Amino acid sequence: xxxxxxxxxxxxxxxxxxxxxxxxxxxxxxxxxxxxxxxxxxxxxxxxxxxxxxxxxxxxxxxxxxxxxxxxxxxxxxxxxxxxxxxxxxxxxxxxxxxxxxxxxxxxxxxxxxxxxxxxxxxxxxxxxxxxxxxxxxxxxxxxxxxxxxxxxxxxxxxxxxxxxxxxxxxxxxxxxxxxxxxxxxxxxxxxxxxxxxxxxxxxxxxxxxxxxxxxxxxxxxxxxxxxxxxxxxxxxxxxxxxxxxxxxxxxxxxxxxxxxxxxxxxxxxxxxxxxxxxxxxxxxxxxxxxxxxxxxxxxxxxxxxxxxxxxxxxxxxxxxxxxxxxxxxxxxxxxxxxxxxxxxxxxxxxxxxxxxxxxxxxx
Amino acid sequence: xxxxxxxxxxxxxxxxxxxxxxxxxxxxxxxxxxxxxxxxxxxxxxxxxxxxxxxxxxxxxxxxxxxxxxxxxxxxxxxxxxxxxxxxxxxxxxxxxxxxxxxxxxxxxxxxxxxxxxxxxxxxxxxxxxxxxxxxxxxxxxxxxxxxxxxxxxxxxxxxxxxxxxxxxxxxxxxxxxxxxxxxxxxxxxxxxxxxxxxxxxxxxxxxxxxxxxxxxxxxxxxxxxxxxxxxxxxxxxxxxxxxxxxxxxxxxxxxxxxxxxxxxxxxxxxxxxxxxxxxxxxxxxxxxxxxxxxxxxxxxxxxxxxxxxxxxxxxxxxxxxxxxxxxxxxxxxxxxxxxxxxxxxxxxxxxxxxxxxxxxxxx
Numbered sequence: 001x002x003x004x005x006x007x008x009x010x011x012x013x014x015x016x017x018x019x020x021x022x023x024x025x026x027x028x029x030x031x032x033x034x035x036x037x038x039x040x041x042x043x044x045x046x047x048x049x050x051x052x053x054x055x056x057x058x059x060x061x062x063x064x065x066x067x068x069x070x071x072x073x074x075x076x077x078x079x080x081x082x083x084x085x086x087x088x089x090x091x092x093x094x095x096x097x098x099x100x101x102x103x104x105x106x107x108x109x110x111x112x113x114x115x116x117x118x119x120x121x122x123x124x125x126x127x128x129x130x131x132x133x134x135x136x137x138x139x140x141x142x143x144x145x146x147x148x149x150x151x152x153x154x155x156x157x158x159x160x161x162x163x164x165x166x167x168x169x170x171x172x173x174x175x176x177x178x179x180x181x182x183x184x185x186x187x188x189x190x191x192x193x194x195x196x197x198x199x200x201x202x203x204x205x206x207x208x209x210x211x212x213x214x215x216x217x218x219x220x221x222x223x224x225x226x227x228x229x230x231x232x233x234x235x236x237x238x239x240x241x242x243x244x245x246x247x248x249x250x251x252x253x254x255x256x257x258x259x260x261x262x263x264x265x266x267x268x269x270x271x272x273x274x275x276x277x278x279x280x281x282x283x284x285x286x287x288x289x290x291x292x293x294x295x296x297x298x299x300x301x302x303x304x305x306x307x308x309x310x311x312x313x314x315x316x317x318x319x320x321x322x323x324x325x326x327x328x329x330x331x332x333x334x335x336x337x338x339x340x341x342x343x344x345x346x347x348x349x350x351x352x353x354x355x356x357x358x359x360x361x362x363x364x
Numbered sequence: 365x366x367x368x369x370x371x372x373x374x375x376x377x378x379x380x381x382x383x384x385x386x387x388x389x390x391x392x393x394x395x396x397x398x399x400x401x402x403x404x405x406x407x408x409x410x411x412x413x414x415x416x417x418x419x420x421x422x423x424x425x426x427x428x429x430x431x432x433x434x435x436x437x438x439x440x441x442x443x444x445x446x447x448x449x450x451x452x453x454x455x456x457x458x459x460x461x462x463x464x465x466x467x468x469x470x471x472x473x474x475x476x477x478x479x480x481x482x483x484x485x486x487x488x489x490x491x492x493x494x495x496x497x498x499x500x501x502x503x504x505x506x507x508x509x510x511x512x513x514x515x516x517x518x519x520x521x522x523x524x525x526x527x528x529x530x531x532x533x534x535x536x537x538x539x540x541x542x543x544x545x546x547x548x549x550x551x552x553x554x555x556x557x558x559x560x561x562x563x564x565x566x567x568x569x570x571x572x573x574x575x576x577x578x579x580x581x582x583x584x585x586x587x588x589x590x591x592x593x594x595x596x597x598x599x600x601x602x603x604x605x606x607x608x609x610x611x612x613x614x615x616x617x618x619x620x621x622x623x624x625x626x627x628x629x630x631x632x633x634x635x636x637x638x639x640x641x642x643x644x645x646x647x648x649x650x651x652x653x654x655x656x657x658x659x660x661x662x663x664x665x666x667x668x669x670x671x672x673x674x675x676x677x678x679x680x681x682x683x684x685x686x687x688x689x690x691x692x693x694x695x696x697x698x699x700x701x702x703x704x705x706x707x708x709x710x711x712x713x714x715x716x717x718x719x720x721x722x723x724x725x726x727x728x
Contacts, residue, residue, distance in 0.1 A: 040695040067695075083447055087516075094518035097688045099695065122486075122523045124691045125513065126604070149489065152451075154458035159486045161525065240490070324461045327488045331404040331431075331463060 006221070009228045011144065012236045016164040020144060020228050024217060026171035027054060027132075033061045036166060037128060039101040042066040045089055045116040046107040047076040050134050053177060058107055058132060066103070070096055074112065079265035081111045081151045083159075089119040100124035103166070109135035109182070110142035110269060114160070117148030121163035131168040135178055136186025136220075137270050139170040140193075140227035141248075145235040151264055155325040156256045162240050170228075172220050180213075184306040185270025187212060188251075190223045191301055192277060193230045195294065196250045196337070196345040201226055202301075209304050246328055247345035250337040251277030254359070257322035258311060267308070274307035275362070283350055283358035284338040294339060311363040316356040370585070373592045375508065376600040380528040384508060384592050388581060390535040391418060391496075397425045400530060401492060403465040406430040409453055409480040410471040411440040414498050417541060422471055422496060430467070434460055438476065443629035445475045445515045447523075453483040464488040467530070473499035473546070474506035474633060478521070481512030485527035495532040499542055500550025500584075501634050503534040504557075504591035505612075509599040515628055519689040520620045526604050534592075536584050544577075548670040549634025551576060552615075554587045555665055556641060557594045559658065560614045560701070560709040565590055566665075573668050610692055611709035614701040615641030618723070621686035622675060631672070638671035639726070647714055647722035648702040658703060675727040680720040 008019035026032040042062050046055050051073040059069045072092045074085050093102065104127060106116030113131050120129035131143035149160025175183070187209075194202025204222070205212075211219040231248065238245040255276030258267060267275075281298050284290035299309050320334065328335045333349045340346045372383035390396040406426050410419050415437040423433045436456045438449050457466065470480030470493060477495050484493035495507035513524025539547070551573070558566025568586070569576075575583040595612065602609040619640030622631060631639075645662050648654035663673050684698065692699045697713045704710045 083451060087447060090516055090523055091518075094516055094522060094689055097693075097696065099693050100691055101694060122525060124522060125511065125524045125526050147489065152454055152458055154455075158458060158488060159454055160489045161486060162489050325458055327464055329461075329463050330465060332461065 020168040038065040104129040121161035141189040185268040188270035188274040402429040468493040485525035505553040549632040552634035552638040
C-alpha cells in the first residue's frame, strides 16, 4: 500500500524558496516535474548503481520540457566525491556545449546530490538544479538545504558552496531498492532529529523502527516528512550556518573523523554519524548537559536499526587532529554539537579530557 | 609625483556592498587595511613574479590584525588558472588547519584574483577575501565585481562563482613595476569602457594615451577611477549578469576564442580582447548599429597602445566552435556584445555570414 499524497514541505528562503515533494510514484508522475524551467538542455547526473534502474524513467519525464536530456553516471561511492569526478560533470556539459540555462538533475544519494549541486553552483558561475534523492539519507537530509561540496584528502566537504535547488522530489518508492545497509545509514540521520529537535519523533522512532526496517510506506512517509519539516525550519532560519544550523551536525564531528581516518567509503556516512552521535551524547552527559539515560536510549535505538555504535580505537591525538579541520572549529578550537536537554542542541568547545573519556567509552 | 588621495568608489550591492580604494602608497598605508575582519588566520595568495616584490610588505600590514599571515605563490600565467593549481590553495589552507573565518588576500593580476576569489567562494563553502590587484587590467576590471573562476580545457572561466570581495585596494604605485606588455593589456580594458559606456572617456584616452604609456600617475589615477566607476554602476545594477552586465564583455567573445584557440597564455587576455573589440566593432558597423568611423578610431587607439588588432587566420568553423561555449550563448546561438551608437552596447545574435566577414576583415 502506498502512502497518500501530501502537500509539499516548503523551504522558506526569500527568492530562493522551494518545495520538497514527498510521495509514492513521483518519478513517473508528470505533475512532480511541472513548473521547472523549460530550458533547451538538461543533464541527469547519477551513479553506475542508480542510473540503470531509474535514469531513463526520469529522462522520459524531462523530455516533455527540455530539448535534449543528457545523462552522466559517476562511479558509486564516497571515495569518488572529489575534484577529479566533479570535473567529469563539467567535461560532459562543455563537451555538449550546454549553456547557462541548462538544468542539472541529481538522481542518487548524498554523494551524487552534493557533487551535482556543487557542479551546478560552479558551471558558468551557476545553473539551476533539482534534487531527486534515491536514498533515505538523501531524502531526509543531504538533498535539502543547499549544502553542496566535494571532499579533500584532508577533510570531508571542505570545498563547496551553499547553493539551493529549485525543487526536491522525494519518491518513496525508490527506497524499495535500497540495500539494507543504506536504509540503516539513512535511519541514522532520521534518528538524529529526535535528540536535537523533537523528543516526540524519538519516541515515535522507538515504536516504529521495525516498521521502518520493513519499509512500511506510511512509516517511511512520516519519517521523511517529519525530518524534512525539521530541517526546513532550521535552514529557513540559518541558511549559511551562522549559528543554529550547526545543530544538524550532531554526531558529525566525530563521524567525519571516522570517515576521514578510515578512508572515505570504508564506513557509510550514516554509519559514522550513528557512532558519532553516541560519543557526542556521552560527551553531553559528561558535561552535565543531558540526562545519563540519553546514551543507552540512543545507543539501543541505533543498534536496533543495525548501525555501528563502537568507534575505531585510535589515540586521542589522532581524533583531535582529524577533527581540527572540522568546519565548526574556530581559531584552533574544535566545537561540538551537544544535547542540552532532550530536543535541544548547542555548539560549544569541550575539555580534551572529557572528549577523550567520551571516545574511550565507545571505542574498541 | 603621486596622485592625490581620492574618496573610494563604492559598489552598491546591499549587504555585499564594498569599497574600491584607489591611490598611491596604499600597500604600506595602515588606513587601507583598517576595518577588515581581525580573524586568527590570513592567507596571501600571489604568484612567483609578484610575491618576491610585494608579499612581505602586505604581510607586514596584515600582521596587525591577524594572528598568523600565511603566504602562497602560484606559478605565473593564465595557463595555470586551473583546478590543479586552485587545489594548491585548499592544500595550503587545510594543511595549516585554517578555519572558516580565515581571510584570503589576492595579491596579483587577474589570474591570481580570479583563482583566489573562487577559492574563497568554495573553501568551507565560503570565506571572506580582499582583492589587491597589482596589474592595470586587474585594477580596472577583473578585481571588481565578484566574478571568479578557473579555466577548463574547453573554455575560459567556465567553472566559477559570483562572489564579492570585502574590499578592493588599488595601489597605483604597484603599476610602476608592470612590464610594458602587461600595461598595454590593461589599457585594452580601459579603452573598452569608452565605446560601451562613455564617449568622453574614449576622447580623453585618445589625448592621454601617451601619458598613460609613460605611467603618469595622475593619468593612471583617472583611468583606473573612471573605469571602476563605470564598472561599479553596471555591476550594481546587474550583479549576476542577468542582462546589462554582459556589455562589459565587449570584445570578449572573439577574445576568448583567440585565447582558447591559441592555448591559454599565448596571448595576454587584454591583447585578445583588443583584437576582439576591433572585430566586434566591425560587426556592429556591418549590422548597421555603429558608425563606420568607429572601427578605424578604435583600431588606431589600440595600435597606439601597442596592442594587437589582427586575429589568427582560422576558418570560420573553428571560430564558431570556439565561441559556442561562450557563457552568453543560449540554446546554441552565440550572442555578441555590439556597439549600438557610441557609448551604448547591446547583446544579440548575428548572421554567420556577417560574423565571418567581420573576422576576415581583421585577421591575417
